[in-house]
Amino acid sequence: MIKPTLALLTSALLLSACTTTTTNTTTPKTPDPVNITILGLNDFHGNLEPTSFTKVGDTAAIKAGGVAAIASEVNDAKLKNPNTILVGGGDLIGASPATSSLLRDEPSVVALNKIGMQISALGNHEFDQGLKELFRMQNGGCDSNDAAKACKFDPTFDGAKFKWIGANVEYNASSGKTGTPFAPYIIQDIGGAKIAFIGAVTKSVTGLVSPDGIKDLNFLDEAASINKYIPEIKAKNVDAIIMLIHEGGEISKDSKDTYATVGCKTLDASSPIVAIAKKVDPAVSAIISGHSHQGYNCLVPDPTGKDRIVIQGDFYGHLLQTLNLTVDKANHKPLSVSAANLVVDYTARETNKTLNADMLALVDKAKAKTDAVKAVPVANLGVPQIQRGISNARNTESALGDVIADAQVFATLAQGTQISLMNPGGIRQDLPDTGQIKAGNAINFGDVYAVQPFGNTLVVIDMTGQQIKDVLEQQWMNENATAVKLLQVSEGFSYKYTDSAPAGSKINIADIMFGGKPIDPAAKYRVAINSFLATGGDFFSVFTKGTNKVELPNLVDVDALNVYLKAKGSTLDGKVKGRITKL
Structure with a gap:
C-alpha cells in the first residue's frame, strides 16, 4: 500500500455527539470505541485505466488511478482495518473514456461493484443521459436510450450494487410525482457502529446537462437540504454523520498548499463548497467533496466556528480520500476524525506486481470489446x-x-x-x-x-x-x-x-x-x-x-x-x- 507522506490531521477530539441517548439517565455508558476507515472516490468518470499524474515533489508523471490499483488499495485498507468502507463523491460515470463509455459505462459500474463501493453522492454527470438511464444504471436492465451500447459488456447487466443518494434532488410538480427519486441518506453498519452518509449534488445541475433529461427534477439548495434531514438522522441514534457532496472548490492561487497538505485553511473563499460547509449542521463530522477536480485536505468552520474537514481527491481515481473515524457506539457520538489524500500509484503496483488480477481481467474484457474501434x-x-x-x-x-x-x-x-x-x-x-x-x-x-x-x-x-x-x-x-x-x-x-x-x-x-x-x-x-x-x-x-x-x-x-x-x-x-x- 502506498502510504501518505504526511501525518494525518486530527481535526477534532471529543466531537459533540450526533445524538443523545434515549434513556432517562444522564449517566454516560461505558465507552465502546470503534475505529472506522472511510475511503472516498470522486470524479472517477469511468477511468478504468490509469492516467498521468504528478506527485508533489516530483517532476516526472506516474500512472495513477485505474480500477486494478484502486481495488488493491481498498483491499489493503480492509486488511489493515476490517471496518473499512468505500464511498463516492459523485461523477463515478459520465464523460468517460471509450473503454467505458462505448459500453455505456457498464464496465465501470461492474468494476465499482466488485471493488466494494457502497454509497455515492449523485454527480451532475450521472444525469448526462437523463433520469431514466440513470435509473437503469442503478437498477440494471437493457432498456436504454442507446441500445447500440447497452448490455454489450454484460447481457445481464444488473446495475449498481451501491446506492446513489441525493438529499437535494426532488421531483417537481410537473412530473406528477412527489418526494425524492433517490434516498437522501443511508445508515451503514460498520463494525457495529451506525454511520449515516447523507448526499447532495451541486444545485447547478440544471445548467450542466441536457434540460430534457432532468425535466422532472428540482435541484435544491445543498446545505438547506442536508440540514433538513439531520434531525431525522439524529433521532435514529447514529454514531456519526458523514456528508458526501458533488460540489467543490479550489485552493487559493497564492497558496502553496497541495493535495498532500494536511489541514489547509486556504480554500478560496469564493468556492461553493466553502459557503455550503459553513451552513451545514455541526452534527456532520466531515465532508467528502468533488466536482471541481482538485486535490485538497482542508478545514472550514462549521456554523459554530469550529473547524471541520473538507476533503477532495483530485479526479479519475488519482487519489483516494481517507477519513479515519473513531466513534463511541455505546454513547452514540464521534470521538475523533482525521484525514489524508492517498495517491493511487498504478506505476508502483505494476512494478511490484500488486495490481488486482480480477480488475485487470475486467479491463481486458472491456478493451477487447472496444479496442477495434479505439485503435483506428x-x-x-x-x-x-x-x-x-x-x-x-x-x-x-x-x-x-x-x-x-x-x-x-x-x-x-x-x-x-x-x-x-x-x-x-x-x-x-x-x-x-x-x-x-x-x-x-x-x-x-x-x-x-x-x-x-x-x-x-x-x-x-x-x-x-x-x-x-x-x-x-x-x-x-x-x-x-x-x-x-x-x-x-x-x-x-x-x-x-x-x-x-x-x-x-x-x-x-x-x-x-x-x-x-x-x-x-x-x-x-x-x-x-x-x-x-x-x-x-x-x-x-x-x-x-x-x-x-x-x-x-x-x-x-x-x-x-x-x-x-x-x-x-x-x-x-x-x-x-x-x-x-x-x-
Missing part, C-alpha cells in the same frame, strides 16, 4: 501532445480548445459558419493523454474520443454582434462567477477582457474582433456550437436566442474533430494562439 488510426500530429490547459484550467485559452473550435468551423462550412465557440468543460483529456503518447506523434480514435466523449451534435445559429458580446459576458456571471468557464474560440475571432471590471462589463465590444475588424453589434454572424451549449448549457442562456437554427443530428462533435485532425493534424503545433487576451 486518425493522424500524426505535428507535436507529441496538444494540451487542454495547465492543470486542466477552464479559465484560460488552451491549445486544444483552439483546435476544437477550428474543427467545428471546418465541419460546418457548408452551413455558412464563420465563428465557433466551445465550452472548456467539454474537453476531457489532453490529445493524447501523457500515458498514451506514441511514436511518430500518432493518435487513434480512442485518443480523440477521450477528448470529447459526450456525443454532442453540432448546431449552427445566427447571432448578432451584441448577442456574441452578451454570451461572452456570461463567462463571469451568475453560476459562472465562482468557476469561470472561458469559451474557446475559432481562428479569425478574438477578444480582450478586463478581469477587474464588474460582471457584465468585462468586455468592450470594440475589443471583439472578427476578420481583423471589430464586430458590428447589429450585424448577424453564423456561429457553430455543440448541442449542449445550444440549449443554454453551462449557463450560457444567450445561445438559446440564436435564430436560423440548423441542427445537425448526424454530425457528432468527436467526428468533426476526427475529420479535422485527419486533414490538419500534421500542421498543428500545440501552441495557444492568443485569441483571448486578459487586460
